[in-house]
Amino acid sequence: MLWQLLVRQPEIALFASLAIGFFIGSLKFGPIQLGGVCGTLIVALILGQSGARISPDLKNIAFALFIFALGFTGGPQFFANIGRGWRYGALSLVEVIFVVALVLGIAAALRLDAGTAAGLLAGGATESAVIGTASEAVARLNLPAAEIARLQANIVTAYSVSYLFGLVAIVLFVSQIAPLIVRVNLRDEAERVWRQLGGDGALAEGQAPAVSPLAARELKVTTAAGLAIGDLEKRFGHDISVQRVVRERSVVKAQPAVVLKAGDRIVIAGRRGALLDAIPLIGEEVFSNGGSDVFVEKVDVMLTNRAMHGLTLAQARARANPAEGRGVYVAAVTRLDSTIPALPGTQVQRGDVLTLVGAKADVARGAAKLGYIIRATQKTDFVFLGIGVLIGIAIGRLSAHVGGIDLSLGTGGGCLLAGLVFGWIRSRYPLIGSLPSAAAQILKDFGLCTFIAAVGLSAGADALRLIREFGIALPIAGIAITLGPAIASLLIGRLLLKLEVPMLLGAIAGQQCSTPAISALVGVTGNSTPVIGYTITYAISNVLLPLLGPLVVGLVSKLG
Template sequence: MHISQAAKTAAMSQVAIAYALTYVFGTVGVLIFLKNIAPAILRVNLREATKKYIEENHISNGDQGVKISANIRVRAFKLNKGCEFIGNTLTDFDKNNQGLIIEEVVRDGKMLVATTTTLQENDTILVVGHIKHFAELADKDPKMSELDANNFHLNLKKATVLLTKAYSYGALEQILSNGVLIDTAEHDGQKITDYTQLTVGDHVTIIGPANYLTNAIKTIGYEKVTGIKTDVSFMSIDIFLGILLGAIVITIHKIPLTLGGDGSALFAGLYFGWLQQKHPTTGIIPPSTRWLLKSLGLNLFIAVVGLQAGSGFVTALKEMGWLVFVIGVLVSILPHFLTLLFSRFVLKMNIVDNIGSLCGSGTITAALNAVNAETDSSVFALSYTPTYALGNIFLTVMAPLVVAILA
């Protein structure tokens, strides 16, 4: 474009003014559109749709703490005269009553836990198992009186174990024969009940005596630790490598291509998240810390946007008029609106992938954080990531291309 330096300087000044006018709405307006208006247009409850999406795709959100399954109960019984279990060992009871395990025997005020212990009349047994198996036990009428299990101390532990090369089905069977129950098992990300399908890299959640589990887990893998302390070193390395990756710029035909700070940070986070999944004892970040970082980051981002653009907004509006602002609104919303409808009714995309990809294609990280906070889930990042990379590339390419066309 052959223009004078003065004209070029004036044009650059107008670009900055137009940017100040449109940036706030381009961020906050699109954020509101994707979080609130888009789901309303499609008549979808975003929170419920996200929950359904997670369940259908067997995605773990990783934010829930350890708790004993609602289906697993602890019950106490006194063996009355004529009870069919008198004379059996604890091992015999476990074998003859599927899904039920005697964790402790109380006899004359003493706790007995050896599997070779022989049951006697008036013994109190503490049984752990699934509620449906307790119902089957009651149908047998074994001449037992139920006591309040809260009056007895039972030190149970629930642990989710990542199976490693040490795992074998025989080792798992050995653990199960020593008073341990399987709560849930996941093979290739899907819950299973046939435990012979379990392989290295799968997860199994087991419940049993705390002291025994601590050593037994080592024979099949290691426990996924939630912890209460943040691994600051792990998180710092993640951030540093993300910034380093974002500093890389590849120039093709004088067009600079880069992931930018946001995109590179996201890619680094995805990689370190995958790494932490494979090595659960490394890089622990408690749910409370993750919530604080996400909430604080979103609020700070919105505040900085306002501080940067707010000071020049009124002046810019007087100088260039409302037309530039209206054009900015149309350019921000119209592509998202049309893509939303095209993705839903032509491509048949579900609302989660639809919203996530729109956040990415517009390179609006604040919108991603907002829908994550709205739904208490980070599943939108799955569709956000690839479109964010493409959005960064094409937006960078299109800017000089538009200038060249208009010239």
Template sequence: MEYVIALLSQQPLMTLFLVVAFGYLLGEVNIKGFSLGAGAVLFVALFVGWLAPKSAPAPLVGTLGLALFLYCVGIQYGKLFFTGLVSPTGRKANLLALIGLIVAGAAALASMNLFGLKPGYVLGVFAGSGTSTPALQAAMSSLGNSDPAVGYSATYPFGVAGPILVMYLAFFLFKPKIEVPKSAALDFMEIAVRNPDLFGKKLGDVLHMLPSQTEIAAVRHEGRNKFPDPALVLGPDDVLMITSATEAGLEEARKIIGEAAPGKIVMDRSALDYFRVFASKRAVVGTALGDLKIPGGFDYQLVQVTRGDSDLLPRRDLILEFGDRVGLLVNRANAQAVRAFFGDSIKGTADLSYISIGLGMALGLLVGLIPLPIPGLGKLTLGFAGLLLTALVLGYFRRSGGLHWTMPLSANLVLRNLGLTIFLAQVGISCGPKFAEALAESGFLLVFDGVLVLMSLVLPVMIIGMVVFKLPFDEVCGVVGGVTGNPAILMYAGKLTGTEKPDVGYAMIFPGATVMKILFVQIAAAIWGG
């Protein structure tokens, strides 16, 4: 054992990655739907830190990891976050989150006097109950010690399990009716023109008669597949290929046009064929579809854009991102020219600009250094909250001149999870000895305080959201996921409701809730941490 301890102490970088590996192994253990996920890294790190106190990597390693995590979160969710601030649903959701955070913060501060706990422990309890790693870092930085890591570690497990239990009980007791989700993929239907009112009409006039979120991808006219020319005059037995974001849209289009005629267009690929290509060239990424001009003088028809797991209608104002897959109809002879124009490289799913990352993160860290005057407290800097706010703004604008701030979702997830994992491992190893001592002294009290703070956070959101605001159950679950912030909670909410609304709520709430948690612990540390 002495040899193992000596080896871990002499090789802190090796120790860090061992902690990551065994932490994720523990995090995959699933007990009736509950698992710690990335949070298990912290517990393995605490054990290793207790076993080999001198094995902790330099603090800068953890700081870098957290900075990557926050920047990637802001870049990905910037658009949805600012949309949520102005939409009626988004304003209600953010108000719910704010109420929950205020109640939880008040409960945390009250417990400091009620239970006689150290300010650092209480701020760690607040961060752990809300599973907020950025708030943990802000608390440790503001107090200048590792006390918050003790409270965080003691309360983190219930911070993950508690919201899941509350959502399950609410679902069991209220039995809410949840609307069947729309498919993330576009639907297609070939429809033969049978409506006599459409005979002799131009295709452009028919398009205006169709429901919204519905497009004409191709036409079979006089026995030949053609592109949807608005000037084309329709006749009996012509066939239209309709694309729609909903099955209802297709059915409504069928009633207007005629009757389904499956296979009439797709079985004949002599004139038109369907291709999907990756958008991987910088010349096309960041460009609106309406501004794309494929050289060569041949005709083509954009049909869909696949981003992540969702299909999008090819609106003229839709801006391409790295890793998008573009579906289009074109003559097979021109397929190579299309691939050359878009790039069509799978590397586009992981391509990102290190120039943009470097400039964006540097700008965010500079914003975090700006001193803000707080009445009665003096000046307070935003710290990592400034980095997150900057990333949200950059994610909203997506590009500035030739700089693309966004990155493919796959690359974003890798950087984000790697950053969070490294931070948890470094902090846990550093705090191991102190954690064991403090937990032996007041461990049960910290856990009880964590339950109190978590219930103060989650219950107001659930009760006010469903009873007062009368929001759908799946939307409220999204707010709960966003205000608590753990991906495991979001994943459970998605499985429980079967819709995408929890994901949308999480995206609208999580960034702002993270900023509020950071500011709360900084202000509380300035007042009570003395």
């Protein structure tokens, strides 16, 4: 009865796959969490035994929206990291080379078809988007419809099996095995790097500073009498700023040229460490509520200034014109969907979102020099979105004949490239192309999981057959495809590129596009230093790996 209902109303199977799949994906087994995509696929494979099928049109639309949003959100970071983040970016190339070589070698040894090989690529590299680009490539093969359906089913089944084992392998590798190979205590090493970057202490998992790094105080001037405000601020590296001066009940505008007098009551704000050092040299703290109407603003700014790219926050502060940088402080740095530590030694890149704190006029001035303020909005520019997807579909229809192999990006690859370019355009010209981060996340999550559920339902009937045919070979192959590039990157990154271990392991998690791996790694290190390396390789691998789907399908089909 239930099976018949699912066949008559396949939308029930779709939303059941999403609901139950995300519930399963949310469960944690130690450091391992399957995630919503894998959970959805597992449930869809089971429900697919009923014969329920989702319209191919819905599947294609969902994937196009997902892959465009993926490119759109990663575009600024991708182009920013191509040139100057080469040491970390090189690890994404290591991933690509080793993954393709291993997949082709395993396909030849086990005599795998193109679908199974592409599924191993998607699962071993833990990159779900490969399922879509590879499925499109299979659909373009000159084969009967039944054979195409079988190969597409093999993609999904091989992915589901190899992903489970690949996920466990990469989580354990970066958090447990790799530190033993390079012989370091990962937590101690992460704390050392944190301090080297300018942090004053490492935080354990779940901890947050009890005291804000930015603070303000009201002082009565004694020792600093006769000192100009500009000279006072310069003495402390412009890590403090005078926000208000009250002299004999009159408010004096706090300009750098103003000379402080004994008895002045001033409101001073800035980095807590510099502020505490400055208080004894200024006077004594008072509590008169004279600063109760002095307010600060917090705004998010997209960094577009080329001159800032690659600088540390300390270098940016040192190079800034004191008049322009006065009273502006960076409270947080967000790259892609990750927050990286806003420490003096943290490098910023074009496309980063900097959270600025300061007085309204100071923040507006600083934002104008750094990039543009990201205005809170819930509106999506559907003209921009629609044109982007249309251009992506057009690009995907282009094809080339290379070495006897017909290569085409397909809708997935075309929309990914279009999304990258449109995301970059949006970062340069912020008045057009609004796609709020929450809306983009919905497109990515719902688009991918709807696509995954659709292909899982279609593949359900063939899943058991493939597992019986290859048995334990698929899990072992998935682990090999996962660990091969990871071990190579560990050796290359440590011995040749001389990368710090926490950032290197974060980069390895990023080249696998593995959120569970970086989460487990941050838990072990006790601070967010690994995220610095993760964001660079994640941005690049998220683009390169999906493009490998058509390549592997073409090569394996030719070899077979």
